[in-house]
Amino acid sequence: MSITRHDSNQRMSQLVVHGNTAYLAGQVADDFNADITTQTQQVLAKVESLLATAGSDKDHILSATIIIKDMAQFGEMNAVWDAWVADSGKPARAAIQADMAAPNILVEICVIAAVK
Structure with missing residues (x-):
């Protein structure tokens, strides 16, 4: 089975597709000065975009x-x-509190999804 990596740099890839599974790196907001509501909206928009790149969508999020x-x-x-x-299938989910890589990051979301 092939492995496809998207948006890679020297450290990581934002999206890795292996077989029929898509793995997203932790996504953070574009505007670190925004409030938690706006940061969460921005993160979920990034998640949706990466899932589309993988041939998936939020209905196929596993975790x-x-x-x-x-x-x-x-x-x-x-x-x-x-x-x-x-309106989507509800994924398995965990939420934890942690120190972030930058002080103004309020939320980070990682997902694993089935590819359609």
């Missing part, structure tokens, strides 16, 4: 890992997630 900087903002992030995933 999602959400890393959040501050659990006090969990409800705000969940409101965006719930609206985004509302």
Whole structure:
């Protein structure tokens, strides 16, 4: 089975497709100065774009890992997630609080999805 890597640099690829499975690197917002709602919206837009590149979509997400900087903002992030995933198959999901690579990153999302 082939492995296809997209948007690679010396350290990582944003998307790796192996067989009928797509693996996305952790996605973060474009605007680190935005609030958690906007950052979550931006992250999910990136996830959708990468899934489309892989030949997949949010209905085919198998698993999602959400890393959040501050659990006090969990409800705000969940409101965006719930609206985004509302009509889709609900993936297995984990959410953890952690220090981020940059101080203004509020949320990072990693997903694994089936390719259609």
